[in-house]
Amino acid sequence: xxxxxxxxxxxxxxxxxxxxxxxxxxxxxxxxxxxxxxxxxxxxxxxxxxxxxxxxxxxxxxxxxxxxxxxxxxxxxxxxxxxxxxxxxxxxxxxxxxxxxxxxxxxx
Amino acid sequence: xxxxxxxxxxxxxxxxxxxxxxxxxxxxxxxxxxxxxxxxxxxxxxxxxxxxxxxxxxxxxxxxxxxxxxxxxxxxxxxxxxxxxxxxxxxxxxxxxxxxxxxxxxxxxxxxxxxxxxxxxx
Numbered sequence: 001x002x003x004x005x006x007x008x009x010x011x012x013x014x015x016x017x018x019x020x021x022x023x024x025x026x027x028x029x030x031x032x033x034x035x036x037x038x039x040x041x042x043x044x045x046x047x048x049x050x051x052x053x054x055x056x057x058x059x060x061x062x063x064x065x066x067x068x069x070x071x072x073x074x075x076x077x078x079x080x081x082x083x084x085x086x087x088x089x090x091x092x093x094x095x096x097x098x099x100x101x102x103x104x105x106x107x108x
Numbered sequence: 109x110x111x112x113x114x115x116x117x118x119x120x121x122x123x124x125x126x127x128x129x130x131x132x133x134x135x136x137x138x139x140x141x142x143x144x145x146x147x148x149x150x151x152x153x154x155x156x157x158x159x160x161x162x163x164x165x166x167x168x169x170x171x172x173x174x175x176x177x178x179x180x181x182x183x184x185x186x187x188x189x190x191x192x193x194x195x196x197x198x199x200x201x202x203x204x205x206x207x208x209x210x211x212x213x214x215x216x217x218x219x220x221x222x223x224x225x226x227x228x229x230x
Contacts, residue, residue: 033216035153042203042223043145043153048216054208086153090215095167097143097155097215 022087032070117224130204
C-alpha cells in the first residue's frame with residue numbers, strides 16, 4: 001500500500017484563503033477526494049474527481065492536483081469551516097484506498 | 109433522500125466476533141459500490157473494505173485482511189461486515205459509505221451513515 005501525508009494542523013484568519021495539501025506517490029495516477037469532519041459528526045465529501053464539488057458544498061471550496069500533491073483550497077474561510085480535513089485516494093495497486101492523516105483547520 | 113444506518117456495534121472481548129449491518133434507503137442499492145471506513149477514538153479515518161455493486165469484487169485493508177469479510181444483500185438493501193478475531197486495535201466507530209456515482213468504484217464517498225461504535229475490551 002502507499003501513504004498520503006497531510007500537515008497535522010493549519011490555521012487561517014477569518015475571510016482569508018487557506019490551502020491544505022496531501023502528498024503521496026499514488027496521486028500521480030489517481031485523483032484525490034477531500035472530506036470535512038466536525039466533532040461528533042460523520043465526514044462530508046467536499047471535493048472529488050479533480051475538483052468537483054457535490055451539491056450543497058459552497059464554491060469557496062476548490063481542489064487541484066499537480067504531480068504527487070493534491071490540494072484543497074478554501075477561499076474566504078468562514079468560522080463554520082473549522083474542522084478536520086482528510087484526503088483519500090487509491091493506493092499504488094489501485095485496489096485499495098487510503099486516507100491521509102488529517103489536517104485540523106483552525107479559523108482565527 | 110439517501111440514508112445509511114449502521115447497527116450491530118457494541119462491546120466485545122478480544123478474539124470474539126461481531127457482525128455489523130448497514131441498512132440503505134433512498135437510492136437504487138444494487139447500483140452502487142459500498143465501503144466500510146473506521147475511526148478509532150481521537151484518531152483519523154481508516155478505509156477498511158470495499159464491495160462492488162454486484163459483490164463480484166471485494167478488497168480489504170491489510171490491517172483486517174483475513175479477519176473481516178464484507179458482503180451485501182441487494183434484495184434486502186443491506187451491507188454487512190463480519191468481524192472475526194477482534195483485537196483491541198479494532199476499537200473504532202465504523203461507518204458505511206456509498207460511492208458518488210452508480211456502477212462506479214471511484215471511492216468517492218458521497219454518503220455516510222452515522223456510524224456504530226465497536227469496543228474490543230476484556
